Amino acid sequence: MLPELGQILLLCALLAALLQAVLPLWGAQSQRGAWMAVARPAAFAQLALIAGAFVLLTVAFVQQDFSVRYVAENSNSLLPLAYRYSAVWGAHEGSLLLWVLVLALWGGAVAMFSGRLPDIVRARVLGVMGIISLGFIAFLFFTSNPFARLLPAPLEGRDLNPLLQDPGLIIHPPMLYIGYVGFAVPFAFAIAALLDGHVDARWLRWTRPWTNVAWGFLTLGIALGSWWAYYELGWGGWWFWDPVENASFMPWLAGAALIHSQAVTEKRGSFARWTLLLAIAAFALSLLGAFLVRSGVLTSVHSFAADPARGAFILVFLGLVVGAALLLYALRAGALSPDDPRRGFMATSRETLLLANNLLLASACAMVLLGTLYPLLADALGLGKVSVGPPYFGTLFLLLMAPLVLLLPFGPLVNWQRDQASKRLALLAPWAGLALLLGVLAWFMAPQGKLKAAAGVAAAAWVALGTARFIWTRLRGNGRFNAEMVGMLLAHTGVAVFLVGALLVEALNVQREVALSPGQRIDIGRYAVQFEGVDHQQGPNYVSDRAHVRVFAGEREIALLHPEKRAYASGGQVMTEAGIHARVQGDVYVALGEPLGNNAWAVRVHIKPFVRWVWFGALLMALGGFVTAADRRFRRFQE
Amino acid sequence: MTPVQRRRLVWVLLVLLAGGLATSLVAFALQRNIAYLYTPSEVLRGDPGPRSNFRLGGMVVKGSFQRAEGSLDAHFVVTDGDATLPVSTSRILPDMFAEGTAVVASGRLENGCFIADEVLAKHDENYVPKEVADKMGKAHIKHDVPVPAVEAP
Numbered sequence A: 001m002l003p004e005l006g007q008i009l010l011l012c013a014l015l016a017a018l019l020q021a022v023l024p025l026w027g028a029q030s031q032r033g034a035w036m037a038v039a040r041p042a043a044f045a046q047l048a049l050i051a052g053a054f055v056l057l058t059v060a061f062v063q064q065d066f067s068v069r070y071v072a073e074n075s076n077s078l079l080p081l082a083y084r085y086s087a088v089w090g091a092h093e094g095s096l097l098l099w100v101l102v103l104a105l106w107g108g109a110v111a112m113f114s115g116r117l118p119d120i121v122r123a124r125v126l127g128v129m130g131i132i133s134l135g136f137i138a139f140l141f142f143t144s145n146p147f148a149r150l151l152p153a154p155l156e157g158r159d160l161n162p163l164l165q166d167p168g169l170i171i172h173p174p175m176l177y178i179g180y181v182g183f184a185v186p187f188a189f190a191i192a193a194l195l196d197g198h199v200d201a202r203w204l205r206w207t208r209p210w211t212n213v214a215w216g217f218l219t220l221g222i223a224l225g226s227w228w229a230y231y232e233l234g235w236g237g238w239w240f241w242d243p244v245e246n247a248s249f250m251p252w253l254a255g256a257a258l259i260h261s262q263a264v265t266e267k268r269g270s271f272a273r274w275t276l277l278l279a280i281a282a283f284a285l286s287l288l289g290a291f292l293v294r295s296g297v298l299t300s301v302h303s304f305a306a307d308p309a310r311g312a313f314i315l316v317f318l319g320l321v322v323g324a325a326l327l328l329y330a331l332r333a334g335a336l337s338p339d340d341p342r343r344g345f346m347a348t349s350r351e352t353l354l355l356a357n358n359l360l361l362a363s364a365c366a367m368v369l370l371g372t373l374y375p376l377l378a379d380a381l382g383l384g385k386v387s388v389g390p391p392y393f394g395t396l397f398l399l400l401m402a403p404l405v406l407l408l409p410f411g412p413l414v415n416w417q418r419d420q421a422s423k424r425l426a427l428l429a430p431w432a433g434l435a436l437l438l439g440v441l442a443w444f445m446a447p448q449g450k451l452k453a454a455a456g457v458a459a460a461a462w463v464a465l466g467t468a469r470f471i472w473t474r475l476r477g478n479g480r481f482n483a484e485m486v487g488m489l490l491a492h493t494g495v496a497v498f499l500v501g502a503l504l505v506e507a508l509n510v511q512r513e514v515a516l517s518p519g520q521r522i523d524i525g526r527y528a529v530q531f532e533g534v535d536h537q538q539g540p541n542y543v544s545d546r547a548h549v550r551v552f553a554g555e556r557e558i559a560l561l562h563p564e565k566r567a568y569a570s571g572g573q574v575m576t577e578a579g580i581h582a583r584v585q586g587d588v589y590v591a592l593g594e595p596l597g598n599n600a601w602a603v604r605v606h607i608k609p610f611v612r613w614v615w616f617g618a619l620l621m622a623l624g625g626f627v628t629a630a631d632r633r634f635r636r637f638q639e
Numbered sequence B: 001m002t003p004v005q006r007r008r009l010v011w012v013l014l015v016l017l018a019g020g021l022a023t024s025l026v027a028f029a030l031q032r033n034i035a036y037l038y039t040p041s042e043v044l045r046g047d048p049g050p051r052s053n054f055r056l057g058g059m060v061v062k063g064s065f066q067r068a069e070g071s072l073d074a075h076f077v078v079t080d081g082d083a084t085l086p087v088s089t090s091r092i093l094p095d096m097f098a099e100g101t102a103v104v105a106s107g108r109l110e111n112g113c114f115i116a117d118e119v120l121a122k123h124d125e126n127y128v129p130k131e132v133a134d135k136m137g138k139a140h141i142k143h144d145v146p147v148p149a150v151e152a153p
Helices: A002-029 A039-062 A069-074 A081-089 A092-112 A119-143 A167-182 A184-196 A201-232 A243-268 A272-295 A308-335 A350-380 A390-407 A421-445 A450-476 A483-508 A612-629 B003-033 B040-045 B130-143
Strands: A386-388 A510-516 A521-524 A527-538 A542-553 A556-561 A564-568 A574-577 A579-583 A586-597 A600-609 B034-038 B054-060 B074-079 B084-089 B102-110 B113-121
Touching: A002 A039, A002 A092, A002 A119, A039 A069, A039 A081, A039 A092, A039 A119, A069 A092, A081 A092, A081 A167, A092 A119, A092 A167, A092 A184, A092 A272, A119 A184, A119 A308, A167 A184, A167 A201, A167 A243, A167 A272, A184 A201, A184 A272, A184 A308, A201 A243, A201 A574, A201 A612, A243 A272, A243 A350, A272 A308, A272 A350, A350 A386, A350 A390, A350 B003, A390 A450, A390 B003, A421 A450, A450 A483, A483 A600, A483 A612, A510 A521, A521 A600, A527 A586, A527 A600, A542 A579, A542 A586, A542 A600, A556 A579, A556 A586, A564 A586, B003 B034, B034 B040, B040 B054, B040 B084, B054 B084, B084 B102
Parallel strands: B034 B054, B084 B113
Antiparallel strands: A386 B034, A510 A600, A521 A527, A527 A542, A542 A556, A542 A564, A564 A574, A579 A586, A586 A600, B054 B074, B054 B102, B074 B084, B102 B113
């Protein structure tokens, strides 16, 4: 009975989204206040209905209702309770319901906190969000109904994919989706501005926190995914340039560019059209990501089961939404009120630096897009089945980000409109010298990968010291920091921390794959690892081979690790659980391979210096986004 | 030219230069880092040509897997239904690696044996990499070998 109710709720939500899409936009066009007023209640109704459907699906999972096909395919009576909740978004249908729920949450939040926007703008923003909801709810309802029955009901479900039975995966998809879907708000704003024909600094000020929050969540989601891949896949890497990772990274890059260009447009009125285009691009890339992940057109470690019909639906929707948005942009952008000529800027100015930031981030985004889609392109053109290797992404990304890192410390220190290059260079020169010195020091201290280690330390120190220099300047000035500034400082410090992690782990990482018998010991880097054998363990829904591995630094034992190989009862899938000795200065990472007979096992041992800094840096960047969004200035509506 | 025009010209030239540089860099990087996928019969026909590194896709022949006890060195044979190619690797094999399932190995050909630096296998019991399934489809039909489902039923 309950699943049918869920289906009815979805249908009602579809109607609410239809109302939210049509009436407010039409009302705004024809100046009908009553029609525009439908926007808010419709958004709230849609949220309540989708939330209801989501709760009902969760209930079906908790009660193990295997007569629901989706539950039967992704749950099992042995599945621990916590994973029954997260199994709701463990496969295509449920994760799409989560996507729709998050979209409705953003819609509800916009309806709630848009009291200070002019009625007509609010109606348009909510109307555009209604169109997007309409598309996704229709997609859910017509192609991927999570409430479909499976009759006769099986006695036992097939079980949740073991890869997803992990605490990290409980929160990774919600974070990621909040980020992805959050870009719908700046997108809707851009469309509203284009329909209206001018970009008002006050509305932009209203949009900025939304973009920052969405970007912050996307950062968290990507970082969680990377952390999970690190400890769960057993390969010891934290980023693979896999198509699905790229799908989330492209909107992140566009979003990072958007955050900066929105700041320029709000404060100086420059780059208004570019900001609108970026807002459209960021959301278009989110939709493209959804398409790539769910259609199965690309070979990836973690794409959902492929279904051409679903892919076609998203592709058509993507084409319609993005095509209409770009068409509107082409028709209207030229007629937007031109930039104020009194606000022009010289070559040495903060505007120029932010322009460079945007160019570099947008180029990086285009580079990732090309590399990700190239296999599709080559296939379509009959050039053969190809895959683009990580070195393509790694090399080009490094080339594009190097100038960005070089310019970053100047950004906050250089004045708007015009400044003296020599003055700023002199200001930062001693700090650049210090950063270089630290780099040289790293060169002599690094046992291997000297050039990379030196470059990593110098780059990180340069960003950190430049950011500190800005704090010093402020402290000697009026000493006041607003939330926006603190957020920027946190995010830039996050970049420095991330650089330490990403570049040093690349330079100093040691890895070995060895066959080990019980009692055997190998030296790796400054550590030694002693294999003590494997015993059997019984988990709730799996049996595992659990190894005992002692880690030594010199002669002192510092850790006893238990890497595991789990075989899940249903389906017989085997999963690797790495044993990790985690420290700020680096991890010792041990993963089991396969048994080699005679109690010997294949073992993968990695030393990963500073790898935690990667995720800690990302955390700081996300925090920066949230703190910026909390700035009081964004809540005032008057000039 | 007025100073304004001259400045604009400089900007346009700079943008063109940057664009050209970026395009050539991307083209260069792409060319060096794409790996083609071949099946054993294509490899034996000589399709990879002078390319030193490429990817090999196919099914692991049942009963072909051999490994010296206590060592990582493994040997197995990959087939596409028409032809077979021996593969040897000293890397840890993925969890889902098994005889009779699809694999994609990347590496190089040496004296008629494929030396793999990396072996990837399907990541759940029903999944065969789409590109391998596409390539092997014809061979399967010809030899009446059951085609594994591309997606979960």
